[in-house]
Amino acid sequence: MSHEDITLPHLPLPAECRAGVDALALRWKKANGPVMALLTRFGGRLEDQMSILPAGFRERAEGVTAAALERAWMVARQGGRLPGTGDRGTLAAAIGAGIAGGAGGIMGALAELPFTITVLLHAIRREAEKLGYDPDDPWIMSEALRTFGSGSPIAADDGINTAFFSARAALTGPALNQLIASVAPKLAATLGQKLMAQAVPVMGAVSGAAINAAFLRYYREMAAIRFGLLRLAEEHGAGPVLKQFATATARPRITKD
Template identity: 60%
Template sequence: DLGRRGAPALVALTGAAGGAGGIATSIAELPVTITVIMHAIRNAAVAEGFDPDDPAIRVECLRIFGAGSPLQRDDGVNTSFIGARIAMSGAAVSKVVASVAPKLATALGQKLMAQAVPVLGAVAGAALNTAYLTYYREIAEIRFALLRLAQTHGPERVLSEFQSAVKPIPLYRA
């Protein structure tokens, strides 16, 4: 286990190495970065008492990874925990993967473009990898905490409270 500090250091290092070498090394470092991010997501599940090898939790990990990037607008995926349970059929898993793939391609395309120039690529690669890890870790912590609360207090109540907590406060007086 890399821990809270080891994971960001590793993804920063791989991002810098990948960015310094241009597109070819950026592509080569992606599997390491993705592995570290997925491990962080799985650790968030474990921290909330879930078994990361449970098929439903694996699907939830994929959903979290499919949430996009910190560079995209929130599409409400962080409240989808109350959705119907996915049956673990091949078709259901294929559907999840199909929904994750386009978002992942967009996020990775943005990352690769930023890493195209060696010196700037090294800095951008380190910063982007760290930002992505932080983002996915935080989303995973929130999602699995909400899932745990939903099991205890019911999904409708948790969703209602969550929506109230994140409702924007008007900046003007009526």
């Protein structure tokens, strides 16, 4: 079945598909672990800390993030693999980067970002591979980049970005630059909060290693959900699948008696 088939007219979802979507929705609700819960608790304070940083630093963080996304894309496109391709190897790489970055304060953490982003993209592509997709397919690689546009692991704002491509197309040149430009600011803001979390005294108990491990877990979950939904959408149509996902993840309405 081609990718274009996910835009066919909506049909009622089979019970098995509804159960699959609901399971992914439950994973989305549980994506934030203990470390992310702690970061969420202090999220407002971290936002205040970010606001007092020089504008040049914030712009630099966004520039580093955009450049790191492009570099990670190129490494992946060339078949780059991290040492230890299993999940444990990826976790070890994330923890190692967190330790190195945390030891150097904010500037050390900023210098660590390119490698951390490469590790995260590697983990995201592995989740696609687990669901039977070719991680080297330009379409899948572009969907991997879009995973970084999912709801922030620090502030559950807009959930998972479920806008799928309408066609399998190679993402190169201007289109790639446009995608990176759309993803980089949001990822930079998220990772900027990570930088502050590794620097402010109140977060002293949370090491860079723990933060990186938590981010890895979060984006790995977002990737599993994204590609899981994409697989179900190919089989049953994007409209009903995403509608079921939206219903399953909707916050309960508070009603007055």
